[in-house]
Amino acid sequence: MTPSFESAPTPAIDVAGVRFAYGDIVAVDDVSFSVDTGEILGFLGPNGAGKSTTIKMLTGQLRPEAGNIEILGMDMPGQREEIQARLGVCFEEKNLYLSMTGRENLVFFAKLFGIRDFEAEPLMERVGLSARLDDRVSEYSKGMRQRLMMARALINTPDVLLLDEPTDGLDPVSAIAIRDLIRLEAERGAAVLLTTHDMHEADTLSDRVAFINQGTILTIDTPDNLKLAFGQRAVRIRTRQGDGVDEQVIPLDETGAEDRIRDAVSAEGLMTIHTEEATLEDIFVEFAGRGLAG
Amino acid sequence: MNLRRSSYVLGRELRLSPRSPLVFFAIVMPLLITFLVSSVFGSLFDVSPKLAIVDLGSSDVTAAAVELGGIETTILPDVATLLQRVEAHDFDAGLVLPAGFDAAIAAGEDPDLGFYISGESLASTRIILAVTTLDLVRGVEGSEPPVIVVVTPVGDEDFVPISDRLLPTMVIYAVMIAAIFLPAASLVDEREKRTLDAVLVTPTRMSDVLVGKGTFAVVLAVILGFVTLALNGALAGQPVTMVLILFIGSVMLMLIGLALGLWAKDITTMYTAIKGGGIIIFLPVIFTLFPGLPQWIPKLVPTYYFLQPIYDVAIHGHTLGDVVPELLIAVAVSAALVPFVAWVARRSERHLAMTV
Numbered sequence: 001m002t003p004s005f006e007s008a009p010t011p012a013i014d015v016a017g018v019r020f021a022y023g024d025i026v027a028v029d030d031v032s033f034s035v036d037t038g039e040i041l042g043f044l045g046p047n048g049a050g051k052s053t054t055i056k057m058l059t060g061q062l063r064p065e066a067g068n069i070e071i072l073g074m075d076m077p078g079q080r081e082e083i084q085a086r087l088g089v090c091f092e093e094k095n096l097y098l099s100m101t102g103r104e105n106l107v108f109f110a111k112l113f114g115i116r117d118f119e120a121e122p123l124m125e126r127v128g129l130s131a132r133l134d135d136r137v138s139e140y141s142k143g144m145r146q147r148l149m150m151a152r153a154l155i156n157t158p159d160v161l162l163l164d165e166p167t168d169g170l171d172p173v174s175a176i177a178i179r180d181l182i183r184l185e186a187e188r189g190a191a192v193l194l195t196t197h198d199m200h201e202a203d204t205l206s207d208r209v210a211f212i213n214q215g216t217i218l219t220i221d222t223p224d225n226l227k228l229a230f231g232q233r234a235v236r237i238r239t240r241q242g243d244g245v246d247e248q249v250i251p252l253d254e255t256g257a258e259d260r261i262r263d264a265v266s267a268e269g270l271m272t273i274h275t276e277e278a279t280l281e282d283i284f285v286e287f288a289g290r291g292l293a294g
Numbered sequence: 295m296n297l298r299r300s301s302y303v304l305g306r307e308l309r310l311s312p313r314s315p316l317v318f319f320a321i322v323m324p325l326l327i328t329f330l331v332s333s334v335f336g337s338l339f340d341v342s343p344k345l346a347i348v349d350l351g352s353s354d355v356t357a358a359a360v361e362l363g364g365i366e367t368t369i370l371p372d373v374a375t376l377l378q379r380v381e382a383h384d385f386d387a388g389l390v391l392p393a394g395f396d397a398a399i400a401a402g403e404d405p406d407l408g409f410y411i412s413g414e415s416l417a418s419t420r421i422i423l424a425v426t427t428l429d430l431v432r433g434v435e436g437s438e439p440p441v442i443v444v445v446t447p448v449g450d451e452d453f454v455p456i457s458d459r460l461l462p463t464m465v466i467y468a469v470m471i472a473a474i475f476l477p478a479a480s481l482v483d484e485r486e487k488r489t490l491d492a493v494l495v496t497p498t499r500m501s502d503v504l505v506g507k508g509t510f511a512v513v514l515a516v517i518l519g520f521v522t523l524a525l526n527g528a529l530a531g532q533p534v535t536m537v538l539i540l541f542i543g544s545v546m547l548m549l550i551g552l553a554l555g556l557w558a559k560d561i562t563t564m565y566t567a568i569k570g571g572g573i574i575i576f577l578p579v580i581f582t583l584f585p586g587l588p589q590w591i592p593k594l595v596p597t598y599y600f601l602q603p604i605y606d607v608a609i610h611g612h613t614l615g616d617v618v619p620e621l622l623i624a625v626a627v628s629a630a631l632v633p634f635v636a637w638v639a640r641r642s643e644r645h646l647a648m649t650v
Contacts, residue, residue: 044649059495063645081497089495095488112496
């Protein structure tokens with residue numbers, strides 16, 4: 001199957017002022033953002049921030065109470081079926097048919113997408129599960145199930161990928177494999193919206209990140225811009241001095257900073273040099289007044 | 295609604311059914327109940343007395359025996375075969391009619407009549423066959439019996455044996471497990487494990503899923519209901535009528551099953567609802583078992599309108615035309631259930647999306 005995103009307008013996802021409430025509890029309020037073709041947007045926020053609710057509005061599971069959603073130039077939920085045919089969704093929960101094999105799971109969903117003559121092997125090869133193709137999913141490990149979830153999300157070579165905590169609770173090897181897959185999909189041209197509360201993942205994967213807290217987007221920018229804007233431009237240098245350790249912080253914007261760094265590096269007993277840029281979590285705390293773990 | 299997608303859901307249900315304990319239960323349970331009821335009340339293993347005849351002439355006794363209802367008569371070529379097969383208990387008794395038997399009887403002679411009884415035959419069967427043989431011979435002789443036995447029924451003339459009254463119980467079990475339990479449990483399971491979420495973010499709609507699951511339930515329910523009726527000898531020579539009644543009843547119960555599966559928040563709630571509400575589904579069965587109870591009460595329950603036609607056709611020999619009024623009510627109930635199921639489905643889909 002060849003990707004069909006060439007004709008998709010930019011941005012691939014365009015969300016304007018959406019709102020959704022669970023009864024009296026407002027989960028998402030006046031949220032606006034866009035994701036371009038081939039871009040990865042990381043939705044970064046703690047549990048209950050409104051990430052999954054936003055995804056559910058994009059998939060058509062929930063109907064926004066206010067605002068507009070356009071995906072690939074089509075209205076959601078007005079053109080729900082047409083959009084869903086071009087969406088790939090990876091849920092946080094591993095909602096696979098456990099009594100079916102990996103192959104049967106993929107073939108069933110391929111049929112639902114109307115894909116004829118679907119071959120499961122190449123996709124399972126991509127996620128490193130070709131050896132377990134005909135094993136029941138109930139026999140898969142947690143990491144293998146997550147990789148199968150990713151494979152399922154890619155069945156229809158989607159133009160838009162919506163990934164809800166795709167590496168949550170995974171071992172480092174499985175997490176790296178899935179992140180590599182996400183990068184490749186973005187390089188192919190898919191627009192990727194990735195929700196996570198893992199700031200490292202958001203940092204390494206995302207072209208831009210959106211901080212979401214209590215149903216509202218606090219800011220959207222590239223990780224580098226956020227770090228530059230909110231972090232401290234400085235290096236921390238530690239050197240051994242006899243039996244003790246000397247530590248100095250050199251602000252990069254200060255006059256003579258280059259010389260001081262050069263001297264420190266060429267001095268004997270150099271132990272470590274660290275940049276003092278802020279992490280995304282630090283910046284999130286600054287915006288939200290709370291951490292990502294909550 | 296997209297029938298092609300529904301067929302994929304149906305295909306998945308069919309493919310997975312051998313791996314499902316509930317489907318196994320649905321298939322085995324009605325057969326087990328039939329076996330138990332038939333064993334206790336003796337309908338499954340009730341067989342007609344079997345009589346073998348070797349006619350060395352061309353006696354009218356043979357023709358009359360073949361015409362008899364309630365006795366299985368087989369003509370054998372020679373006496374040696376007859377003796378061998380009666381001894382092997384292929385037949386309960388064997389009758390050898392010598393050449394010129396009818397003429398000898400008519401002449402008032404006393405010809406030989408060989409009557410051989412299998413050692414393994416039941417005492418009641420031996421008596422039936424012996425008395426029947428004497429009656430047949432008397433018929434050839436043309437003599438009147440010395441006494442006239444007047445048969446006077448006592449008690450309820452419309453009495454139906456308990457084994458027949460249990461027929462609706464067996465049918466409702468067969469149909470209910472397949473038509474209510476299977477789609478309900480399957481839907482609850484998909485909602486609990488969130489696999490339905492994954493299906494509903496593809497272009498598949500809830501209606502496609504419900505049609506696929508419902509079709510599987512109806513097909514299995516009709517097959518199991520038909521097999522149950524056949525095992526109980528209750529098709530009454532009207533298999534097509536029975537399939538039609540079973541289909542209408544299965545659709546009605548399947549719609550109840552879908553509504554239940556969409557409504558129940560988990561499998562425990564579903565079973566609690568079935569335990570509590572099962573009495574409504576089973577009510578007609580109780581009133582069939584105890585005909586002395588006021589018979590207007592089960593008419594308040596939807597299942598009456600497919601169980602009663604089955605009972606009337608199987609036991610009372612009614613035809614399709616006789617049971618059309620009840621069947622129309624069953625169809626009307628099903629038609630009323632469709633928008634209700636659609637409403638519960640919309641509510642369930644929204645609830646599913648709003649549940650974390």
